Amino acid sequence: MNGWLLAATVVLGGGLGATLWGVATGPLRRRVVAQNLSTAPACTGLILLAQGYDRPAYVDLALVLALLGPVGTLVFARLLTDELADDPPRARGVTWAAAALAAAVVLALCVAVGPSRATAKLLLVGALLIGGNVIASRALSGGIAGVRGG
Amino acid sequence: MADAVIVVALLLVAGSATVAVLVRDPVRQALVLAVLGVVLAVLFTAVQAPDVALSQLAVGGALTPLLLLLAVRKVKRRKGRER
């Protein structure tokens, strides 16, 4: 009974299930926020899976997701400014909650893995994920104003 | 225990694929396809295929939505002026 896999199942099932429901229904404003929030539980789940399967090589996946997830959201923020201009998305609370969950899981894993190169990589993934999520939600809520050009 | 992750990921993939098809507006569909890309990457990791998960992340997460949105913007820019 691998605790990490159980935690991964809960985080993935709950987090991605909620973001899928968020992206499927409701106004465009909420769907964009839900897409942005789909990166945090997925990245956290990937790190937990890497620990659960005892394969440190899988952390590269979480690293690439932590990098490209916010880029995907920046794409939406940049190209949908006209549609989002009327009611910009407000997602302070949820973004910080997702970031806090990610931080908690990364710290727990660092304790479990112990001081080594893998821990440094885990911390890098955590920092990129939290920074990316916060910046992306900032860009969504009017960070890129008045874009006519590219 | 490993099967639980696979079953959850499979149900998520089936759900997001169905939503991606039922959503008729291309912009909203691009959003759902981005989530579908991430969920597929999680399923591929659960089925022990990290290489495929990595390429799905890069392609499905950022590239396909960007291409879809640029196409929508080009088509909307043309149609916008005719009315």
Add this chain to the structure above:
Amino acid sequence: MNPRTRLGLVAVGGTGLAVLLVAASLRLPDFGGDSHPYGDRAVRESLARHTANTIASVNFDQRAFDTLGEMTILFAAVVGCVVLLRQTRDEHRARPEPADVAPPVRRYALIVLPIALATGLYVIAHGQLSPGGGFQGGVVAATALHLLSLGADYRALERIRPVGLYEVGDAVSASAYVVTGLAGLVGGTAFLANTLLPYGTFNTLSSGGTVPLLNAAVGMEVACAVVVLLARFLDQAVEIEEESGK
């Protein structure tokens, strides 16, 4: 063919297909079964050639000729896009005015851009060791390059991304793959055969004979292809407009 009859046709055809597919999948071997003859041989062959990532060995060593085919499909798709999305006579380029981006977003783009590029190149370079390879690393690197256009604005991207260079890079790396294959012929063995270079010590950057070379060629080709694709799409969506302003 009004939508009603078309929906009926889709329903009939779909149900028939569904019945056949479900019947087929019920007769497939159980999920998670233990008989994988090809897999075991591929792993043994990959370990014999000291390639740590068996998938890279299958892609660039045992099935290198098929990967050549897939790479030409990719190249043909990019050429198709370049031809289709060219600026026609009755269109002109309207310079987009610079977008005003919030400082934190601009700082984030400038900080993460080098990290993402380094990760893309790391994924390509360690293709035959850890999970990754030419295909994935190329896409990661190309998408990272466009982070600048998202964070700053399109003109900043155009300054550092001369499209002509990437089109040449696309062609050069595609031919580099073929030339590496021809080197096998010149060396007296088969086309794309992995018998020229020593296999090196296991799990090191230089292990696997020609796998790292083919990996790097495909990585560069995919990166250039995606940059050219996005460049054409961005030009169409952002700059090119019809003559009458339509």
Add this chain to the structure above:
Amino acid sequence: MTDVLPYLVAVWIFLVGCYGLATSRNLIHAVGCLSVCQSATYVLLLAVGYRDGATAPVFSDLEPGARPVVDPVVQALALTDVVVGATVTALLLALVIQVSKRHGTVDPDELSELRG
């Protein structure tokens, strides 16, 4: 149940994608449905190659032979398929842009009424 579920999920995704493709009223939406159909093939391919309790055949952090491994051949097929699928999607979107330029519409029904 779980020994046939992945295959059924792959079949379901393929059928849903085909339904979306057939009944779509916007060509860009149809291209999205096509990429959903393609992802069904990845799910089926990788489900065929899975082995219970096995791990990925990537030996950068694993002693060869220490643990059972899944089938790498299907992974190599799915890997290249994902990237080639993306470029084919781009080519299709380029065609849709051309259709919208020449005919002014991306609704397949309106298109079929325009003769030439």
